[in-house]
Amino acid sequence: MDTTVLDPLLGQVVDGRYRVVSRVAAGGMAVVYEAVDERLDRTIALKVMHPWLATEAEAVNRFIREAKSAARLSHPGVVSVFDQGRDGDRVWIAMEYVDGRNLRALLRDRGRLGAAEALDLIADVLAALAAAHRAGLVHRDMKPENVLIADDGRVKVADFGLARAATAASSTRTDAILGSVSYLAPELLERGVADQRADVYAVGILLFECLTGGRPFDGETPIQVAYRHVHEDVPAPSSRVAGVPAAVDALVARATDRDPDGRPDDAGALLAGLQAVRDSLGPADEPTELVRRGGPEPAPTRPGPRPSPPRSGPAHLRSESTSRQPVQRGAQPRRRRAVRRRRALLGAVVAVVLLGAGLFWYAGPLRWTSAPTLAGLTESVAAQRAEQAGLDLDVRREWSETVAAGEVVKASPAAGERVLRDGTVTVVVSRGPEMIRIPVVSGKAPAAATAAIEQAKLVVGRSVNKYDEKVPQGQVLGTDPAAGESLRVNRPVTLVVSRGPKPVPVPAVEGKPAAEAEKALTDAGLTVKTTEAYSESVAKGAVVSQSVAAGKGLKRGTQVGLVVSLGPPLVQVPDVIDDKVSEAVEKLEAAGFRVERRGTSILGRVLGQNPDRGSSAPKGSTITIITV
Structure with missing residues (x-):
């Protein structure tokens, strides 16, 4: 039975404006419908929250946050949000209707994509995410279901329901992490924190899946998948599919580095690296219509009315009737008529000759000549060729990325085309590539520096961080190449x-x-916090451990913890990995330990513990468990 028939919203008008036509898809939070905006007479996608969630404040806030997050973005690769509101117990969002399918459906049909095709698709995804990152938003739920591919080839990113400001994303509540485990970054699984680099990790997994047709890690339970994301490196795509270029393997490895500092800073930085790899691959082996770079093709022009066919039949062939002349009598009238006929014939011949001469002058070699070949010549040589042909030269100058300065880019009329003698040929002479001087952006915030560079008709390829004793953290030190170049x-x-x-x-x-x-x-410029613990191997009063490893760099004034030995005894730490959190806490407390929990509460199980399983620790000391 078609369950959509029973949907009570079909045929109804929401908020007095949106007439629901059909049901498109359903998820855990809402149902998406195809609807018609009766005010503007256009098709839209209407996302309506499930009624049982509309009474929960957190769910409604997340739903509204999706609308606000997407509405802040003005980018062709982001699904546009038109309106948002509430109609009784219905909370809804009116969005752009994308007629097509998502990346999950594409991979289900195709299995996997070629390297060039996959890079082209992911480039469009990164362009949309880069706009979000520039606006200070982190998507946090990138997966194939949220990548839409329209029938005309456009790629769009959807579902900003989990998006948050980058400053807020660093302290995300663990109970708000709802993204799919297979695409979550290790830091999100371990600590529940995320910034733009978490989106970079997810896109790296998307690229791996496009290239191989499968996810990098699997397991019988979500906890096993999460454990592998935290403790294992993503394998090279070429280990699954032969022929994937080494540069593409390196790009995936960089995007999915388990250490966030090893990844590109944001989607824009990853896009710059991807474009460099894509350029190195050259054109795809076979043309593809998956992602159209030029947008939808224009609709064919309707042919104009055909000219009326020539008249046919007897009426068209019939000559005009002549009046019958009276019979002239006498020779003299006949001679006058003969003279008049000869004069008329002579006049007709003269007219034909003059007309022919005019046509010969207008259409023949006396009036027209052929334009010489000027494209590719220097301006001086082109002027000589035009003068030799008896033509004037009208010179215009334009910037050109492909033709050297001083050479003719194109001419009108082109070589071999007809031009009036003593006429004019217009040529466009290259001024060479347009050179832009890099503006001074030192001391600015990265967003302001980016705006200044883009205003100068340049682009920010990537950002690099560098220590400096004078310039505060987060401010721009300069550019590479330097300002003024x-x-x-x-x-x-x-x-x-x-x-x-x-x-x-x-x-x-x-x-x-x-x-x-x-x-x-303290002599090194650090502060100290001391705690005590039992130890069988370290003498009483000596340092058992330090919270930060020797040799690691810290900011001045950072606190370093020291554990000072109270002497023995030590107790063996129970193994609680993969236990339920409540069972792990009970087991550790029964062994005489205190328990500290870190991480998320998505699956309710223990992902790691510190000290590790099987080791010993002083009785009554704290055991830290990492939950997911």
Whole structure:
């Protein structure tokens, strides 16, 4: 039975404006309908929240956040939001209607994509995400279901329901992480935090799936998949599918680095790297219509009315009737008529000759000549050729990325076409590539620096971070190439952003007396927090461990924790990996430990523990469990 027949919204008008036509899709939060905006007479997608969720404030807030997040973005690769509101117990969003399918359906039909085709598709996804990242938004739920491919080849990113401001995303509540486990970054699984680099990781998984037709990790339970994302590197696509270029393997590896600092800073930086890899591959082996770069093809022009056919039949062939002349009598009238006929014939011959001469002058070699070949010549040589042909030269100048300065780009009329003698040929002479001077952006915020560079008709290719003792963290130090240098239009410029003062290395103090260890840390510019614990191997009063490994760099003033030995005893730590959280807490507390939980609550199981399973720790000390 077609369940859509029973849908009570079909045929109804929501908010007095949107007439529901058909049911398109249903999810855990809402149902999407095809509807008609009766006010503007256009087809839209109407997303209506499930009635049982409309009473939950958090669900409604998330639903409204989706509308606001997408509405903030003005990009052809983001599904547009037109309107949002509430009609009784119905909470709804009116959106752009995309007639097509999602990436999941495409991969289900196709299995996998070729390298060039996959890079072209992911480039469009990254362009949309880059717009979101520039606006300070993190999508947080990138997966094939949220990549829409219209029938005309356009690619659009949908469902910003989990999107949050980048500043808020760093402290996301764990109970709000609802994305699919297979696309979540390790830091999101471990700590419940995310920034733009979490979207970069998810897009790396999307690219892997496009190239191979499958996800990098599988398991019998979601906890097993999550564990592998945290503890294993994403395999190279070429290990699954032969023939994937090494540059594409490297791109996937960089995007899916388990350490967020090893990934590109945002979607724009990943897009720049992807475009470089795509250019190195050359054209696809076979043409594809998957992603049309020029937009939809124009509709064919309707032919104009055909000219009326010539008249046929007797009426068209019939000559005009002649009047009968009276019979002239006498020779003299006949001679006058003969003279008049000869004069008329002579006049007709003269007229024909003059007409022929005129036509010969207008259409023949005396009036017209052929335009010489000027394209590709220097301006001086082109002027000589035009003069030799008896033509004037009208010179116009334009920037050109492909033709050297001073050479003719094109001529009108073109070589071999007809031109009036003593006429004019118009040529466009190259001024060479347009060179843009890089503006001074040091001291600006990255967003302001990006705007200034784009206003100068250049683009920001990527951002790199560099330590600096004077410029505050987050401000732009400069550019590469440097300000004042010149580049061609739309060439990439690298932003160099300050990371603040260079961190100081942490001294090694384990095994040293507590007083000596504290002095070494304070002399290095760090602060110290001391705790005590039992130890069978470290003498009482000596440092058992330090919270930050020796040699690691920290900002001045950062606190380093020291554990000072109280002597034995130690207790073996139980193994709670993959246990339910409640069972793990009960087992650890029964062994005499305190328990501290970190991570998320998506699956309710333990992903890791510290100290590790099988190790020993002082009785009464704290065991940290990582939950997911």
